[in-house]
Amino acid sequence: MTGVPASAAGGTGRRAPGGKLGAAAVNQASLWNIANILTMVRLVLVPAFVVLLLQDGGYDPAWRAWAWAAFAVAMITDVFDGHLARTYNLVTDFGKIADPIADKAIMAAGLICLSGLGDLPWWVTGVILFRELGITLMRFWVIRHGVIPASRGGKMKTLAQGTAVGMYVLALTGPLATLRWWVMALAVVLTVVTGLDYVRQAIVLRRRGLAEERAARAAEAARSSQASQTAPEPPR
Structure with missing residues (x-):
């Protein structure tokens, strides 16, 4: 980075x-x-x-x-x-x-x-990858209005995903194999919840950005109109 x-x-x-x-x-x-x-x-x-x-x-x-x-x-x-x-x-x-x-x-x-x-069930992979790709595209969608900062929930999601995938990579058995299922379940829940929160933030950010753009255009139009009205008339 x-x-x-x-x-x-x-x-x-x-x-x-x-x-x-x-x-x-x-x-x-x-x-x-x-x-x-x-x-x-x-x-x-x-x-x-x-x-x-x-x-x-x-x-x-x-x-x-x-x-x-x-x-x-x-x-x-x-x-x-x-x-x-x-x-x-x-x-x-x-x-x-x-x-x-x-x-x-x-x-x-x-x-x-x-x-x-x-x-690992394919639906778990699908949910996580769909979220990651969707949030990335959404960040580009609203980037001209501002940047969506990484949240604490997003960092927890990343930690949970990394821990869960790492545990699945290892050939675990017994209680550890059961534990990794719960860690992955937590990762999926955090993936969905934080994804929805990012969507909310993106919508709010875009609406605010569009409102500011409209206000800026209206102010510019008002200044232009005022300038044209106060300009001295040319001599006859």
Whole structure:
């Protein structure tokens, strides 16, 4: 999750007081900064995770443990790249695009593979993927009116989804296998509830934005009308 145009690539700045990078360093932030590198690592881990999970038909406990490790690393890098990008002002256009793609790619890969192996009902995968795709498209729909911020519920949803998918990737038995069902149920509930809340926020945001645009046009028309009425008449 990173952020300065790639044309500013190259330099490494000195730290400003307080451990943050100063303005000069921000202007020199490179596409190849640590936050972007972590995002790219997460993208590379997606096919690696799929290959590991599907080895030997997808039911070998050892291979699934390796797949879980790849999935866990991807989830951890998601936390750190965002923190680093915000803390050190490393937000780039690449990061803005690649970070959400990497997040959704690893989650979608896990859900689809688990459903394909018969470990997870397809309707669960469908609900989660439909929500994620729908909310992403909705954010673009209202982006000219403003940005819908990530909510606490959304963060809880992401944590629940990651925990549940990770537990399903592992070859768990007994009480842990039962527990993962409840964790996934919680993830589905949070997915639906937070999705509906985002829809509500989007509708409110769009209505407010349209109202402000109409008010701005009316004010501009009033100023133009007043200017035309007060303009001096040309000499005869």
